Amino acid sequence: MDLKVLGGLTVHEGGVPISPSAAPPRQVLALLAASADRVVPTCAIAEELWPQGAPAHAEQALGSHIRQLRADIGTALRVAGSERSAEDVLVWVPGGYRLDTGGGSSDARAFERAAGAGYRALEAGDLHMAGHRLREALELWTAAPFTGIVQGPHLRFQSALLTDSWRRAVDRWIDAGFRLGCRRELCADLARVLARFHSPAPLYAQLKADLDHNGQDPEVIRRYLRRRRGSPALTARRVVPGGEGARAARGSGDRVLSLAGPHGIPRLQRL
CATH class of the missing domain: 1.10.10.10 (Winged helix-like DNA-binding domain superfamily/Winged helix DNA-binding domain)
Incomplete structure (x- = not known):
């Protein structure tokens, strides 16, 4: 299956x-x-x-x-x-x-394997391999998780976890590409990735808007990195037994x- x-x-x-x-x-x-x-x-x-x-x-x-x-x-x-x-x-x-x-x-498992390989390569200082594997992971996404499916508390929780993993992969991919100096190519690839999955998070929505408006201008990536440094960490809201989601449900x-x-x-x- x-x-x-x-x-x-x-x-x-x-x-x-x-x-x-x-x-x-x-x-x-x-x-x-x-x-x-x-x-x-x-x-x-x-x-x-x-x-x-x-x-x-x-x-x-x-x-x-x-x-x-x-x-x-x-x-x-x-x-x-x-x-x-x-x-x-x-x-x-x-x-x-x-x-x-x-x-x-399973595309979710394939994403985890490719992204995990990318993180390990990044830690080892292999920026080319990190960028390759993280791009491979992000290419598996075609839209938001479970698009078209009615989502109750548990599917929303799973969707939030997957989306948080997508954000981490995007951030590490940007880091690898920026350090390699492949900024124009990174802008073009990012535009394609963000066109498939429109993240509702303001940080990524603004990045997509900047890419749409400014094309392959490397300054787009610099602005994004400055905004990211000034943003609080994004975390998935957990729905756990006895927690807020469970009580509301x-x-x-x-x-x-x-x-x-x-x-x-x-x-x-x-x-």
Whole structure:
């Protein structure tokens, strides 16, 4: 299974797309894809779908979304000639579900690998390799994470983490290019990167505006670096159990966890 989340969500099995027609199953698929090959607790899925509190029919609704996803996955598996079943891909485990990619690709993981190689090269003083690997990482982005998907608290959190990683990669790439003296080329490449993902952060929005207005003028990079030195560090807002996001999602009565039994273990039957 191949996953792309650095832009619109795309999921393929053996080259065959898996694209649920309804918004809630797409949202569940996006949440599972964001934590591919790891268990996503059932209560987290419920909190994602119903941030103001799970309705009385939540168990039936979530079961319907899982069955729809498995039907779509099963169709793709048959067309692709795979020996895996839908239950092998969308796996039930006590307490939640796991999207088993079967060793497939993930653009988010590829981004982490390329960016990590770039950071290591930068620390080692290899500016050419750092610039190459960081540009490779940023080329994987086509838009904001999970574009077109309804986002509840957990997807917003994942999107914020990915966006923060994008910002760090952009900053380190600029540092490497500036130190190499490739400033006009850097301006041209930056314009292309920022055209694909319009970061809402003022620092990057102003950089894009300057690049659009001034073209390949190296002074654009100098101004950006001065603004960056004067800006507070940008950090992703965490949504954690018991935190602000979780409290807002639960609302009164802690209804989001109404699917959970004692000690938070979901009561949902195996699907």
